[in-house]
Amino acid sequence: MASSDLEQLCSYINEKISNIKNTLSLRNCGQEPVLKTLLNKIGDEIIVVNELLNKLELEIEYQEQTSSALKELCESLGKDYKDAQHLKENIPPHLPPVTESKNLDQGSEVKPDEPVEAVEPAPINKPRKEQRNIxxxxxxxxxxxxxxxxxxxxxxxxxxxxxxxxxxxxxxxxxxxxxxxxxxxxxxxxxxxxxxxxxxxxxxxxxxxxxxxxxxxxxxxxxxxxxxxxxxxxxxxxxxxxxxxxxxxxxxxxx
CATH class of the missing domain: 1.10.10.1890 (Ska1 microtubule binding domain-like)
Known part of the structure; x- marks a missing residue:
């Protein structure tokens, strides 16, 4: 809820409360038939103010939940960023270097004096079972x-x-x-x-x-x-x- 909307809502509620205070000062005169209509209007104003307060309470609860969720998300992202930064700054020195494979099918020659390194076949990853989304x-x-x-x-x-x-x-x-x-x-x-x-x-x-x-x-x-x-x-x-x-x-x- 924007601050301008909240200010307008508060101003509207204060106006209603002021009207209620002014009309309640005439409550002792409520026995007169002429003023019964006025007292009925006061009751309607009270109901309107009560409904507005209920809506305001629900909106505040919703905004608090949203704020809490955003705060948790921010903390989680901050932790992930620190972990990624730590991995970047601490890359293990023993990682195997990237080697270029020679394509023997295209006529590349292998010298007899050079030892041929045996290339281990890459492990075959078994396909994972499909996970069902509930x-x-x-x-x-x-x-x-x-x-x-x-x-x-x-x-x-x-x-x-x-x-x-x-x-x-x-x-x-x-x-x-x-x-x-x-x-x-x-x-x-x-x-x-x-x-x-x-x-x-x-x-x-x-x-x-x-x-x-x-x-x-x-x-x-x-x-x-x-x-x-x-x-x-x-x-x-x-x-x-x-x-x-x-x-x-x-x-x-x-x-």
Whole structure:
């Protein structure tokens, strides 16, 4: 948020507060029918100020998170730069020199008195197994949060919803890490989970990443309560997931 925008917002809030102070001085006269309309306007002004303060608090939290992330990134880049500088200044002297190979097929002659150095074949690197990328649910933006109806988000904040998204991504990663491993390498506990995952797979979820409430309880510390289901409704509204039901199980598919 630019400083000019913040100053305008503060000026607007101060103006509203001043209006409220002036009108509250007439509160004792509120019993008169003529002044009841004025008191109703005061109530509306208070609601507007409260909404503005809530938006300002959410914006401040978002800016603090952004600042913290940028600070961590700066520290990480600074460390990488120091490591690269140290490597540059301390190149090992025992590195083998680069030698030019002679092409014998083009008629180059080898003198009999010169020893021919045996060239060791370069080691053949085995191709790495292709790593599967596990799909993650993107965090919601402040604009998306502001577009959620008030009755749906109740008193939930922008940060609380994204914290739940982080835990859902954690559950998805843990589940599909087990599914992507060779079955013989799994422990007995992981093998039991593997069988449950396969039993929960149905035709409508083929090729999609999904979790169920049991995965939330298994891999996260989230409570599957009324508040959790309210957040799931918000995520459906923001098109972050969809529900597939079958066999008395609700599957939350990452979209």
């Amino acid at each position: 799909k993650e649910m993107p965090f919601i933006t402040s604009d998306e949060f502001n577009g959620v109806p008030g009755y749906m988000k109740s008193r939930l904040t922008y940060c609380q919803i994204n914290d739940v998204i982080k835990e859902i991504n954690k559950a998805v990663a843990c589940k599909y890490k087990i599914l992507h491993q060779p079955k013989k390498s799994l422990s007995s506990v992981a093998r039991n989970l593997y069988h449950r995952f396969m039993e929960e797979e149905i035709k409508d979820t083929k090729g999609h990443y999904f979790i169920v409430e049991a995965d939330i309880k298994e891999f996260t510390a989230l409570k599957v309560d009324k508040r959790f289901h309210v957040i799931l409704n918000i995520l459906r509204h923001c098109k972050r997931l969809s529900e597939v039901r079958g066999g008395r199980i609700t599957r939350y598919v990452i979209t």
